[in-house]
Amino acid sequence: MIEVAGLRKCYGDFTAVDGISFTVPRGEVFGFIGPNGAGKTTTMRVLATLLEPTEGSARVAGLDVVEFSEEVKRLVGYMPDHAGVYDGLDVVEYLEFFAAAYSIPRPRRAAVIADVMDLTDLGELRHRPVSGMSKGMRQRLMLAKTLLHDPQVLILDEPAAGLDPRARIELRALLKELASMGKTILVSSHILTELADMCTSVGIVEKGRLHAAGTVASILGQLNPGRTMRLRTGDPVKAVPALRSFASVEVLDSGERWVTFRHDGEEDEIGDVVRALAICGVPVLGLEEEKADLEDLFLRLTRGEVQ
Ligand SMILES: Nc1ncnc2c1ncn2[C@@H]1O[C@H](COP(=O)(O)OP(=O)(O)O)[C@@H](O)[C@H]1O
Ligand SMILES: [Mg+2]
Known part of the structure; x- marks a missing residue:
């Protein structure tokens, strides 16, 4: 539904x-x-037809965003990272203003507005002045506005920024619902944990380049082959050289009663490792897999340690 190919954008x-x-x-x-500064907003603005690429292309539903910008505009709902302020309007008036701006026919406006308010749970706030709303309410209103013309593709720039945990959970549920309605969603964040559990896949960008893309699990696998294991042992001093004798093992760290290591081999070979430890007289108190930490990986990626 969204295809970005070799996209470059220069400012001067x-x-x-x-x-x-x-x-x-x-x-x-x-x-x-x-x-x-990674280039997320720039990429999103190109997809929303607000900027033209310097090189490469972007397509929405197979339509080039430059060549078919009017059609793409109708297909895309873009929510920018900062909202304009419309003092003096309440929720319904705000949505009526944009429904008119999107040329939604007058007889249909009330029903369309009722629909988007329902979806974003704004019904109770219908007469609340926009200027007095919390950040979470405002984001829901922005999303409601973005949904007015029933776009197939949503491009949401940092929608979770500044939300409290409750508002973030509500946003996550809303995105899931929109995806289940068949909408395709591109959502940005500078904080990985804000998004990881809302997304079916992620792309990690830094300095205008995409470092990795795919499902969270596949990115972890791609960049971090093998498994991280934690051995609990009464004798780490003896355990470390015994582990190092395996070509498939890389010792990462050790402490008073534990050693962590990477094992890059078949899963059932781990039994050989345990047996070798026992033969060397290393007391094995426990062995468990450590779940790869996505946040850690993100930090390594964006520090350029992983190419
Ligand atoms: N209109 C502009 N003119 C010049 N530089 C810009 C402009 N907009 C963004 N930039 C620069 O382009 C880079 C990418 O910005 P942006 O796409 O907003 O990144 P992100 O959304 O990931 O923070 C930043 O270094 C930013 O300063
Ligand atoms: Mg941005």
């Missing part, structure tokens, strides 16, 4: 997006994750 002689490619199939929630 500064390259903000440096050859990014990814695709998002229909109904997926793709998390675009990277530190500030």
